[in-house]
Amino acid sequence: MKLKINIIGSGFSALAASCYLAKSGHDVTIFEKNKTVGGRARQLIREGFTFDIGPTWYWMPDVFERFFADFNKVPADYYKLEKLNPAYSVYFGKNDYITIEDTLEKIKTAFEKEEKGSSLILQKFIDNAQSNYKIAITDLVYKPGESPLELVTPKTIKKLNQFFSTIKRDVRKAFKNKKLVQILEFPVLFLGAKPSNTPSFYNFMNYADFGLGTFHPKKGMYQVVLAMKALAEELGVTIKTQNPVDKIIVNNGKAIGIVSNGEKHFADIILSGADYHHTETLLDKVYRQYSPSYWEKKIFAPSSLLFYVGFNKKIKNVNHHTLFFDVDFDAHAEAIYDNPEWPEKPLFYASFPSITDSHAAPKDNEAGIFLIPLAPGLNDTEELRETYFKKIITRFEELTSQDVKNNIKFKESFCVNNFIKDYNSYKGNAYGMANTLLQTAFLRPKLKSKKVNNLYFTGQLTVPGPGVPPSLISGKLAADLIIKYHCAS
Incomplete structure (x- = not known):
């Protein structure tokens, strides 16, 4: 049907x-509020510079390969992928940094230099992480979160204790060197929670990091969006940009259409990839599954203060991805999760895509993206943004031993207010709801509405969780449920 x-x-x-859904023969139309597709993954193009506004890390390449393989395609049909070496570097002080290269053997050598005997411990740690990764990919993340029984398999039962321990506990039990601890705890930030709140099982992110590596699509992450757009259109999907949705039409408990730009568009099924909380505000209150207090109690991934900076010279002593952990990690985490406030001394991340990709900046110039993780819902003003840019750029100069302030051609910022305005993001969160023990799998907001027939959800606030690869998986899960419940023979 x-x-x-x-x-x-x-x-x-x-x-x-x-x-x-289009591959299954359905008539699919996308309604997008912004001028371009991609949601949080958009581009900023200015004065010959090109920036990815949203995601800049390409991890878990196998998930992208699996997605395109479902349509008899490969990523290379649409974009060229390069494995980064180094993957990234981490600064802990002035001229004090550790470089993470492109193979586990090289990373083990770097660890051994910092802590004697740590290379053997790291191998054992990554072996366990790889085992968890295989279980996650084969047994867990491609499940729709309809029942707790989805988590119960012979393999997961053997790992049960790792759901009740934490990343922080396990990492610090194995490693004593503070720098190595921070590097191993860093990938958890992609899951949106503190290491002390994230189940040990999620150390599979360390395998994604050290085992699979970090990649860069030529011309930037937005090429992945363009690839998916091209594939969708090849399959017959209609895409309407500048079409914000103002209302989901419900009749007798069934979603029958939407209102966009004052027009009604009727359909058999409504699927929302927009912010879950915002989507429910498009319904009359009687049809909303989750109350304001439900959302208030949930642990959300951080928001971010981002700067997109054009430099008129090449930047030294950095890699494509560079992390700055020269201040107290725990104090910054507390300012995000425990006592939400602007951090006094923020950690930050910088990306310089033009180091790898000449398309990102004019010749002899550099494109720089700077990110400070923040608690969602903070007061966001231009004055605060400027204060924090001065903080991090001063530290950046000192840590990397160079002057750059006078080489800034322009900068643009993006923060809480922009996440709310552009994406209807709950409290301006940057990438969804954190993956804590009580916000995993069937405990996350549901893909299928419990109150409205024919209404479905997908994205970072539902199953399986935050991040680009999980978002691809979430789209597949939602489509599979629609086919299961409405196209059964």
């Missing part, structure tokens, strides 16, 4: 779902 399906939003999860 051919269904007419309207999808709200065009982020990774919505684009992925549209491809699967």
Whole structure:
């Protein structure tokens, strides 16, 4: 049975779902509020510089390969991928940094220099992380979160204790060197929670980091969005940009359409890839599954203060991805999760895509992206943004032993207010709801509405969680549920 399906939003999860649904023979239309597709993954182009506004890390390449393989394609049909070496570097003080290269053997050598005997411990740690990764990919993340029984397999039962310990506990039990501890705890930030709140099982992110590596699509992450858009259109998906959705039409407990730009667009199924909390505000209160207090109690991934900076010279002593952990990690985490406030001394991350990719900046110039993780919902003003830029750029100069302030051609910022305005993001969070023990799998907001028939959700606030690869998976899961419940023979 051919269904007419309207999808709200065009982020990774919505684009992925549209491809699967169109492949199954359905009539699919995407409604996107912004001028371009991609949701949080958009581009800023200015004065010959090109910046990825959203995600800049390409991890878990196998998930992207699996997605395109479902359509008899490979990523190389759409974009060229380069494995980064070094993957990234981490600064702990002036001229004090550790470089993470592109193989586990090289990383073990770097660890051994910092802490004698740590290379053997790291091998054992990554072996366990790889085992968890295989279980996650084969047994867990491709499950729709409908039942707790989805988590119960012979393999997961053997790992049960790792769901009740934490990343912080396990890492610090194995490693004593503070720098190595911080490097191993860093990938958890992609899951949106503190290491002390993240189950040990999620150390599979360390395998994604050290085992699989860090990649860069030529011309930037937005090429992945363009690839998915091209695939969707090849499959017959209609994409309407500058079409914000103002209302989900419900009749007799069933979603029958949407209102966009004052027009009604009727459909058999409504799937929202927009912010889950915002989507429910498009419904009359009686049809909302989750109350304001429900969302208030949830642990959200951080928001971010981002700067996109054009430099008129090449930047030294940095890599494509560079992390700055020269201040207290725990104090910054406390300012995000425990006592939400602007951090006094923020950690920050910098990306210089033009080191790898000449498309990112004019010749002999550098494109720089700077990110400070923040608690969602903070007061966001231009004055605060400027104060924090001065803080991090001063530290950046000192740590990397160079002057750059006078070489800034321009800078643009993006913070809490922009996340709310551009993406209807709850409290301006940057990438969804954290993956803590009580916010995992079936304990996350549901893909299928419990109150409205024919209404579905996908994206970072639902299953399986935050990040680009999980968003691709979420799109597949939502599409599979729609097919399961509405196309069964």
